[in-house]
Amino acid sequence: MAQIPIIKVCFTGDSQVGKTALIKRFTEGVFYEVLPRTVGYDFKTKPFQIDKTMVRLSIWDFGGGEVWEFLREKFYPRSNVIVIVFDVTNRKTLIYIGMHITKELQEVFKNKTLPPIVLVGNKTDLRQSSNKDHIFTEEGEKFAIELEECLRPLFTPIEKIKKNVIYIETSAKTGSGVGTLFKWIALLGLHHLLSMKQ
Ligand SMILES: Nc1nc2c(ncn2[C@@H]2O[C@H](COP(=O)(O)OP(=O)(O)O)[C@@H](O)[C@H]2O)c(=O)[nH]1
Ligand SMILES: [Mg+2]
Numbered sequence: 001m002a003q004i005p006i007i008k009v010c011f012t013g014d015s016q017v018g019k020t021a022l023i024k025r026f027t028e029g030v031f032y033e034v035l036p037r038t039v040g041y042d043f044k045t046k047p048f049q050i051d052k053t054m055v056r057l058s059i060w061d062f063g064g065g066e067v068w069e070f071l072r073e074k075f076y077p078r079s080n081v082i083v084i085v086f087d088v089t090n091r092k093t094l095i096y097i098g099m100h101i102t103k104e105l106q107e108v109f110k111n112k113t114l115p116p117i118v119l120v121g122n123k124t125d126l127r128q129s130s131n132k133d134h135i136f137t138e139e140g141e142k143f144a145i146e147l148e149e150c151l152r153p154l155f156t157p158i159e160k161i162k163k164n165v166i167y168i169e170t171s172a173k174t175g176s177g178v179g180t181l182f183k184w185i186a187l188l189g190l191h192h193l194l195s196m197k198q
Pocket of ligand 1: 171
């Protein structure tokens with residue numbers, strides 16, 4: 001029997017945006033109001049069916065901040081898809097991506113090719129249409145386009161992938177968008193894995 005392809009997924013983003021909560025919602029189907037801070041990294045794995053292919057998602061959840069930079073630098077280049085999460089009710093977490101994550105990726109992937117990225121706007125259950133500071137779909141999509149433009153020279157050329165950065169909105173609390181998110185993670189990750197094997 002053919003071996004199940006293993007897709008390596010790295011979650012990154014500012015702290016408290018809901019990275020661990022999204023992974024727990026997907027792997028355990030639960031939501032915790034209080035979660036311990038991720039120290040270093042957490043690792044989870046789950047089988048997943050995408051179209052007719054069975055894959056195994058190997059998910060790495062990194063603690064934010066400079067302290068764990070050495071871990072992220074080691075693991076990013078091995079991943080098939082990178083998931084960058086921000087909190088739609090906290091603009092600082094979107095700014096953090098432009099200020100820190102893009103620089104880190106540019107540094108780590110300067111001599112390597114970058115896998116596809118999924119940008120995630122999480123905590124949509126807390127978003128209020130009256131709050132001008134919250135981030136709405138249009139702005140998230142615009143940011144994804146900017147991110148793609150900024151990182152364009154670094155991406156792995158993959159014929160089947162038209163967009164290297166896709167934008168998804170989720171709520172780890174209600175579960176909204178979480179299925180779609182992991183479907184995209186598996187699909188993009190599989191395309192990347194297969195392109196690397198050619
Ligand atoms: N209301 C709401 N709270 C969330 C959501 N996702 C995460 N949280 C809460 O936000 C806090 C930080 O989540 P956590 O997953 O630890 O963030 P991380 O530091 O990015 O891993 C926790 O108290 C979670 O319960 C969400 O979609 N909606
Ligand atoms: Mg965490």
